[in-house]
Structure formats: C-alpha cells, structure tokens
Amino acid sequence: MHSRRDLLRWSSAGFGWLALADLAACQNALAAGTGEKAANPLSPKTPHFPAKAKRVIFLCMQGGPSHVDSFDYKPALIADHGKRGKYGGNLLKSPWEFRQRGESGLWISDLFPNVAEAADDLCLIRSMHCDQPVHPGAMTQMHTGTAQFVRPSIGAWLLYGLGSENESLPGFVSLSPPAGSSRNYSSGFLPAIYGGTKVGGAGGRSGPALFRATDTGQDSVPDIRHPNLTVAQQRRQLDLIQQLNGQQRPDGDAAHVEGVIQSYELAFRMQDAMPELMDLSKEDQATKTLYGADDGPTQTFGRQCLLARRFAEAGVRFIEITHGNWDQHARLTADHQARADACDRPIAGLLQDLRRRDMLKDTLVIWGGEFGRTPSAQNGDGRNHNNKGYTLWMAGGGVRGGFSYGATDEHGFEAVENPCHIHDWHATVLHLLGLDHTRLTYRYAGRDFRLTDVSGNVVKEIIA
Structure with a gap:
C-alpha cells in the first residue's frame, strides 16, 4: 500500500x-529582433554585425576616483595651485607626478605605476560626463542608463542580446557588487534569467572573506x-x-x-x-604572484581579477568587479594611494594575463567610477564629486590602444572636447560586441525600451 x-x-x-x-x-x-527560435533564452545569439569583442570585464571603481590625479594630466592645475577655481574653492594640484608612458606617450600619474606599463593597450576617454552628482544616482545611471526608473543593467542587456557561451554558468557575474542597490546588476523588466549572479559581499572599504585564503593557507572555495x-x-x-x-x-x-x-x-x-x-588552487604560483593574489593589500582584488579571467575563459559574457571606496572628500593623498595600492598590480596582471593567453583582443576591459572629482580642494586634502568631466579607460576588445579621446578644460572641471555622455559610452560598448543600441530593444509597458533610452552615439574614433 x-x-x-x-x-x-x-x-x-x-x-x-x-x-x-x-x-x-x-x-x-x-534574440534582439532576429526572429530565431530557441529552447533556452541563454543560448548564444547572432549579433547584429561582426563583433570586435566577445565578453566584458568591468572594473568598477565605486566612489569616484579622481581623474586629475590619475589619467587626466593638467599642467595648468599645477601652475594655478592655490588660486580660486571656476566653481569655487582653491585649486589643488595633484600630489602624484604624471609621466609619459609607453610608445604612445600617454600621460599617466604615479598613482598607477603598474597599469601605466600597459599604456599602449589603454584607450582613455577623458571627456566622460553624466547627469548625476551623487553616488547612488550616478552609479545607477552608469549601470542602467537612467537614475530615475528601475531598468536592466548593461550586463543584463548584453546577456539578453548575445546569450551565454556556457550552459552551466551564469552569463553575467557580479563579484562583490556595488554597495547600496541590486539595481546595478539586476535584469529590471527583462526576464530574471538575464540578471547578474552575485558572488561575494558588496564592495566597499573591506573585501569579502570569500576571496581570501583560509587559515590553513588554502584557497576558499564556496560549497553551493x-x-x-x-x-x-x-x-x-x-x-x-x-x-x-x-x-x-x-x-x-x-x-x-x-x-x-x-x-x-x-x-x-x-x-x-x-x-x-572558483578553485584558485588550480592556478600556478607564478600566475597568483602576477595578480598579487598571494597576500598583502592586493590579495582580495587580485583574487577577484584572477577569478574574472577564469570566468571569461569559461564563457561568461559579462563580469563585473567592484572596488572601493574612492570617495575622498578628505585624506585624498593617503586614501587614494591605499585604494590604488590594492588594485593597481591586480589590474596590470589581468591585462598581461589576457594578452599572453591571446584573450585581450576579444575581451573588453573597462575601468572607471560613477564620476570623477573636482580640481578644487575640499577639507584641505580632499576633492568633491564631479560629474561634469572625468576619465574612463578601456582596453582590448577592438578599441584603439595607446589612444586618448576627448578632453576636459585646462583644470579638469568639465568636458569641453568631444564630450562623451553615459549613453554614448553604452552605445559604444554594445557596438564593440556587435549590437546596434537602437535595435537592442525590449517591449515593456507598451513601449520598446533600450539601454540608451532615446539618445546615444557610437564613438567611432576609439574603435580600432
């Protein structure tokens, strides 16, 4: 019975x-308007046109790193140190020296000495600007194109448009996602399958224990x-x-x-x-050392960068790593240096490792924060938020290496030459992956939505 x-x-x-x-x-x-049939919504889809890149690794610097202290050299800021700035406050020269790097001669400061060695791979967009002067709004706009409504993040849009290359892994992974809101890695109104898979705790002042070695010295591997x-x-x-x-x-x-x-x-x-x-014990010691994943201040971010390369190799479409906190309204010299010390070597190691594995050519690596910082001082040794002009760089994935696009004014307050709005940047990223931002749409609430809303132009000058 x-x-x-x-x-x-x-x-x-x-x-x-x-x-x-x-x-x-x-x-x-x-499938982004292709009309094809598919049993699995994550099945690989045909792009709109031949792509330059197959995948993205986005190094998200939460808090707003200072462009005038890193990748935007301003001799006039040095000359006018202490004078009254355009928008108030006294101008503050950078405590770090800028030097010309590589054969391209790009000006990069000593804040990122290891990344500077890869200058000929970097494409600097020195004229970025966005609409939001506050962290939550600017971070959300950087990820979704808007700060006003719940929308899919850029990783979700890419997964929706291109599908995944590994049926046993998520196509969109967020390692230590931005603190504050899941909107930055969510699928929004797209089906839930396109949302980012969160791995580790939220990024911020301290790294998640998930990416540190155990007390026995072995790599920590999650059991799910x-x-x-x-x-x-x-x-x-x-x-x-x-x-x-x-x-x-x-x-x-x-x-x-x-x-x-x-x-x-x-x-x-x-x-x-x-x-x-995620078992990093399979990596040889030389590779771990390259990323600074052994110990010290680079260990946490080094392990995350190494995981990002492993995810990219395995077919994950979009990998984001969040690093912070770059919000230095005071203690700029000490705290920006500490933030850079933790990520400079791992980022350089990632670029070198991708290059030697012949993956950099079709992997788009992106570095940037939600905005930059003012050339004028705040609280003595600090800088305020600046969404009017800042720097973001990309490498590999079909962009021109050793190249600088756009410019801010002589002190670095606002973008004045070839301004690049967030919508333009989103359109360009999609283009590099073979997607037309005007055709990548989703019908919701009676309207065809897209990442770039109703604007955005591809920055063709940076495409190799």
Whole structure:
C-alpha cells in the first residue's frame, strides 16, 4: 500500500521537463529582433554585425576616483595651485607626478605605476560626463542608463542580446557588487534569467572573506550544494517545482515564467561548475604572484581579477568587479594611494594575463567610477564629486590602444572636447560586441525600451 505522498513523489519526476519542453516550443527567442527560435533564452545569439569583442570585464571603481590625479594630466592645475577655481574653492594640484608612458606617450600619474606599463593597450576617454552628482544616482545611471526608473543593467542587456557561451554558468557575474542597490546588476523588466549572479559581499572599504585564503593557507572555495539532499532528490524536487511553474504560465507572458524555470535549472547545474571554476588552487604560483593574489593589500582584488579571467575563459559574457571606496572628500593623498595600492598590480596582471593567453583582443576591459572629482580642494586634502568631466579607460576588445579621446578644460572641471555622455559610452560598448543600441530593444509597458533610452552615439574614433 503506497501513500499519496509516495505517488506524488514518483509521478512528479520528469513532469518539469515536459512543462519546460512545452514552454520552449512556443517561446520566441529573445534574440534582439532576429526572429530565431530557441529552447533556452541563454543560448548564444547572432549579433547584429561582426563583433570586435566577445565578453566584458568591468572594473568598477565605486566612489569616484579622481581623474586629475590619475589619467587626466593638467599642467595648468599645477601652475594655478592655490588660486580660486571656476566653481569655487582653491585649486589643488595633484600630489602624484604624471609621466609619459609607453610608445604612445600617454600621460599617466604615479598613482598607477603598474597599469601605466600597459599604456599602449589603454584607450582613455577623458571627456566622460553624466547627469548625476551623487553616488547612488550616478552609479545607477552608469549601470542602467537612467537614475530615475528601475531598468536592466548593461550586463543584463548584453546577456539578453548575445546569450551565454556556457550552459552551466551564469552569463553575467557580479563579484562583490556595488554597495547600496541590486539595481546595478539586476535584469529590471527583462526576464530574471538575464540578471547578474552575485558572488561575494558588496564592495566597499573591506573585501569579502570569500576571496581570501583560509587559515590553513588554502584557497576558499564556496560549497553551493544542498546540505541535506542528494543530487537525485534535488532533481525530483526541482521537477515538481518546474511543473507547478509551467502550470502558472499566463497567456502571452511565457518569457517571464521561462526565465524563472531556466534560472532554477541553471542554479542546479552551477552546483558542480561554480566551485570547480572558483578553485584558485588550480592556478600556478607564478600566475597568483602576477595578480598579487598571494597576500598583502592586493590579495582580495587580485583574487577577484584572477577569478574574472577564469570566468571569461569559461564563457561568461559579462563580469563585473567592484572596488572601493574612492570617495575622498578628505585624506585624498593617503586614501587614494591605499585604494590604488590594492588594485593597481591586480589590474596590470589581468591585462598581461589576457594578452599572453591571446584573450585581450576579444575581451573588453573597462575601468572607471560613477564620476570623477573636482580640481578644487575640499577639507584641505580632499576633492568633491564631479560629474561634469572625468576619465574612463578601456582596453582590448577592438578599441584603439595607446589612444586618448576627448578632453576636459585646462583644470579638469568639465568636458569641453568631444564630450562623451553615459549613453554614448553604452552605445559604444554594445557596438564593440556587435549590437546596434537602437535595435537592442525590449517591449515593456507598451513601449520598446533600450539601454540608451532615446539618445546615444557610437564613438567611432576609439574603435580600432
């Protein structure tokens, strides 16, 4: 005699697959207007045109690093040190010396001596500007194109437009995501499957323990398997959940339920793939040393950069690492130096490692914060927020190396030559990955939305 519980448990196995197959058969692929059919919304999709880059590693410097102390050389700021600035306050020269680097002769300060050695790979956009002078709004606009509404992040848009290259890994990973809001890595109104997978705690003043060595000196590897269920038991449980999900599919909204179903399936597959991928003990000592992942101030960010390279190698489409806090309203000299000491060597190691693996040519590496800082002093040794003009750099992935685009005024207050708005930058990033920002749209609330809203121009001058 069998109980009703036994009957349900036995008969439910496999029902989830039937529901999934039914949904897949009727669902249009979310393939950026290509009209193709796909069983899996994360299946690789054909770009609008041949791409320069296949993937993105975004090094997000939370808090607003100072452009006039790093990548935007201003001789007039040195000459006019102490004088009254354009928008008030006394001008403050940089405590770091600028030098011309590489064959290209790009001016880069001693704040980033290791990154400076890769000057001929860097494309400096020295005329960035955005609409928000405060951290939350500027950070959200940098990620989603707007600070006013909940919108998909740039990583979600790329995953939606291009799909993933590894069915057992998320296509969008956020390592120590920006503190304050999940909006910076969420799918917004796109199906949930396109959202970023958070790995580690929020970025900020201290790094997450996940990326540090254990007390025994071994690498810390997360165990994401269910502690009380076997794989077979999890599979049966998931099949039942998927069956129930399939029964709840509303007419005309298959994509959203499909996103939930696929996210559960992906999480199930990730149990084996993610721990193996994040096991840094498989890397040789020379590689760990290159990234500064052994110990000291570079250990945490070095491990994150090394993980980013491993994720990129495994087919993850968009990897973001957040590093902070760069918000120095005071103690600029000491605290900016500490922030740079923690990330300069790992970033240089990442660029070198990608280059020697022949991956830099199709991996777009991006470095930048939500805005820059004022040339005028605040609290003696500090700088205020500056969204009117700042620097962001990119490397690899089809951009011109050893190149500088745009300029701020003589002191670095605002962009005056070839201004590059956030929408222009987003349009350019999508273009480098083979996507036309005007065609990458999603129908929501009766309107076709896109990352660049109703503006944005590709900065063709920086494309190799």
